[in-house]
Amino acid sequence: MTDGGRRTRLTVVVLAACFTISIIAVSVSGQSETVSIAPADTAIAVRPPAPPTSVVAEDYKYDNAKHLVLSWVPSIDDQPGRTLVLGYRIFRSSGGGAFMPAGSALPGASSFRDERLSKDSSYVYYVAAVSATDTVASIKTQAISPKREYLHLDLVWLFVIAFCISSSVIYFIWKARAGKKLFVRKIAGLDAVDEAIGRATEMGRPILFIPGIQDMDDVQTIAGLTILGRVAKQIADYDTRIRMPVSRSLVMTAARETIKAAYQIAGRPDAYSDDMVNYVTDEQFGYVAAVDGIMVREKPATIFLLGAFFAESLILAETGNSIGAIQIAGTARPAQLPFFIAACDFTLIGEELFAASAYLSGEPKQLGSLKGQDVGKGLAMAAILLGVLSVTLGQAFDIGFFNWLADGLSTIFSAAVE
Amino acid sequence: MKRQVPLFITFFVGTLLIVSVFSPPIETLGEDFSVFFDIIAVFAFFLGGGNLLRVHLTKISRRKHDWAYSIVTLVGFVVMLWAGLFKVWNEGGIAASVTAEESLFGMIFNSVLIPLQSTMYSLLAFFIASASYRAFRAKNREATILLVAAFIILLGRTAFGTMLTAWMPSSLSAMEIPNLAIWIMNSPNLAGQRAILIGIGLGVVSMSLRIILGVERTYLGDDGK
Numbered sequence: 001m002t003d004g005g006r007r008t009r010l011t012v013v014v015l016a017a018c019f020t021i022s023i024i025a026v027s028v029s030g031q032s033e034t035v036s037i038a039p040a041d042t043a044i045a046v047r048p049p050a051p052p053t054s055v056v057a058e059d060y061k062y063d064n065a066k067h068l069v070l071s072w073v074p075s076i077d078d079q080p081g082r083t084l085v086l087g088y089r090i091f092r093s094s095g096g097g098a099f100m101p102a103g104s105a106l107p108g109a110s111s112f113r114d115e116r117l118s119k120d121s122s123y124v125y126y127v128a129a130v131s132a133t134d135t136v137a138s139i140k141t142q143a144i145s146p147k148r149e150y151l152h153l154d155l156v157w158l159f160v161i162a163f164c165i166s167s168s169v170i171y172f173i174w175k176a177r178a179g180k181k182l183f184v185r186k187i188a189g190l191d192a193v194d195e196a197i198g199r200a201t202e203m204g205r206p207i208l209f210i211p212g213i214q215d216m217d218d219v220q221t222i223a224g225l226t227i228l229g230r231v232a233k234q235i236a237d238y239d240t241r242i243r244m245p246v247s248r249s250l251v252m253t254a255a256r257e258t259i260k261a262a263y264q265i266a267g268r269p270d271a272y273s274d275d276m277v278n279y280v281t282d283e284q285f286g287y288v289a290a291v292d293g294i295m296v297r298e299k300p301a302t303i304f305l306l307g308a309f310f311a312e313s314l315i316l317a318e319t320g321n322s323i324g325a326i327q328i329a330g331t332a333r334p335a336q337l338p339f340f341i342a343a344c345d346f347t348l349i350g351e352e353l354f355a356a357s358a359y360l361s362g363e364p365k366q367l368g369s370l371k372g373q374d375v376g377k378g379l380a381m382a383a384i385l386l387g388v389l390s391v392t393l394g395q396a397f398d399i400g401f402f403n404w405l406a407d408g409l410s411t412i413f414s415a416a417v418e
Numbered sequence: 419m420k421r422q423v424p425l426f427i428t429f430f431v432g433t434l435l436i437v438s439v440f441s442p443p444i445e446t447l448g449e450d451f452s453v454f455f456d457i458i459a460v461f462a463f464f465l466g467g468g469n470l471l472r473v474h475l476t477k478i479s480r481r482k483h484d485w486a487y488s489i490v491t492l493v494g495f496v497v498m499l500w501a502g503l504f505k506v507w508n509e510g511g512i513a514a515s516v517t518a519e520e521s522l523f524g525m526i527f528n529s530v531l532i533p534l535q536s537t538m539y540s541l542l543a544f545f546i547a548s549a550s551y552r553a554f555r556a557k558n559r560e561a562t563i564l565l566v567a568a569f570i571i572l573l574g575r576t577a578f579g580t581m582l583t584a585w586m587p588s589s590l591s592a593m594e595i596p597n598l599a600i601w602i603m604n605s606p607n608l609a610g611q612r613a614i615l616i617g618i619g620l621g622v623v624s625m626s627l628r629i630i631l632g633v634e635r636t637y638l639g640d641d642g643k
Binding site for chain 1: 439440443445452455458463465467469470473483484531534541546548552611615616617618620623624625627628629631633638
């Protein structure tokens with residue numbers, strides 16, 4: 001190698017242990033100079049990582065004395081470009097006992113939530129930074145016990161919103177009981193129920209009632225069954241046949257009870273038969289195949305699709321459409337609503353499914369609950385309008401009041417949603 | 419009494435579950451009740467299976483219309499039950515996993531049930547085509563708006579849609595078909611969906627209160643009058 005005309009001999013010494021490269025330049029005259037090249041990443045690879053600092057254990061807010069939260073400042077060797085730390089291990093001592101592993105965290109993490117603790121014990125923690133060769137512990141935390149809170153104060157806004165809506169529903173039920181006349185808008189799909197049952201009666205064909213594919217723990221299934229109660233009473237009055245294949249055993253028993261009670265109210269308990277409701281399968285597409293088969297073979301004049309539906313919604317609704325049945329559908333799953341709208345004669349959109357039973361009953365106290373729902377809608381509309389205006393005006397004119405309002409609304413509804 | 423006891427249980431449990439949302443000491447109550455429900459649902463399987471057997475055996479014995487299909491149903495039910503209960507062809511015997519691939523249960527599941535499910539699911543593609551044809555007929559103003567919006571979204575999701583408006587200057591990029599499609603999905607469509615979701619939330623609150631307060635009693639076979 002030449003260096004300004006001088007010949008230079010290079011000796012490269014690789015110190016394998018620390019990966020530092022030393023270059024010894026020796027001139028022709030015999031003078032030598034050593035230059036060490038030690039890139040940051042490689043130079044620190046041999047030493048233990050720095051431990052995490054400021055390790056603090058705190059009570060986890062608003063829980064049942066089961067959790068503690070540990071936070072720390074990551075090791076200085078756990079940063080972009082200095083990735084010596086492979087992760088962290090958390091050690092816990094319970095009631096003054098030995099330290100045991102409590103969990104681990106990935107590089108870059110700065111907190112850990114310890115679970116399944118007891119409020120009767122005190123806990124001390126330390127966090128260890130782990131490298132390929134070493135585990136370096138932080139200092140220990142103060143002893144701490146988890147505390148129990150009785151109210152979830154983070155949910156105060158959710159409580160306020162729920163309280164307002166619930167109060168308005170109860171208030172209007174009470175007003176309706178007191179005899180106040182309430183206006184409820186017409187719902188075309190529910191007005192058509194009478195007509196649909198009448199049509200099946202005239203044609204001498206059965207009515208097919210499908211309550212979705214979810215179990216009794218789904219509110220949509222319950223909504224479907226409350227409508228079934230009203231429909232079954234009319235069916236009993238008209239002496240029409242009903243077929244109800246179900247995909248859940250509990251729905252089968254609940255539906256049988258509902259229909260049986262409706263026949264008793266109609267004064268025709270002898271006309272009821274358990275065969276009106278039958279279990280098919282829990283399997284989604286097996287159920288679809290069976291119901292499609294019933295539609296094609298028995299050609300019901302009217303089909304009710306009321307409950308929770310998924311991918312099977314369009315297959316059922318299109319088959320029903322192909323046999324010329326009047327179809328009244330309703331679900332609270334927005335993704336399935338377009339299919340029902342395209343394939344059915346009437347569709348109960350979202351809230352209409354839950355309002356159906358009250359609407360069909362025509363009882364003032366039930367209709368009162370629908371009126372209370374409208375107050376909730378009014379609140380939602382006001383909040384949306386206020387939010388849009390405050391964000392728009394706040395950003396356009398940088399007016400402090402509107403920014404404050406926008407932040408406040410965001411806080412209220414974010415807390416409520418979380 | 420027959421009505422009052424279920425109404426009291428509904429009121430008590432409903433109120434307790436609402437309180438559990440706001441009170442940490444009983445915050446797991448909802449999950450616990452879900453477990454209770456699952457246990458009850460497991461026992462209800464026997465009711466379902468029993469009903470399936472009864473319905474199809476009656477159909478076969480009385481030679482009702484299409485009774486031969488009931489034989490297929492019953493054979494399928496009994497074979498699957500036998501293969502699953504007795505772990506037929508499972509390598510580890512009765513202690514092995516019921517879903518092991520080499521077992522008879524696994525083979526029937528993978529070779530018969532899954533293809534049948536896929537067949538039913540694939541029907542959806544044809545039904546989407548027929549439903550779209552009906553929905554997109556421009557019979558009135560609303561249907562025309564639906565048709566135009568659907569057309570833009572369909573085009574916007576294809577390379578052809580991108581190509582059609584690629585010549586537009588960057589100042590008009592918002593009018594490019596893919597961007598229009600994104601705008602339709604993110605603005606009017608999302609706003610509509612959220613409106614429906616708010617309505618659903620309110621409907622659930624209203625209906626739950628009706629049931630908890632005993633105003634809605636249809637599920638008990640009582641019309642409340």
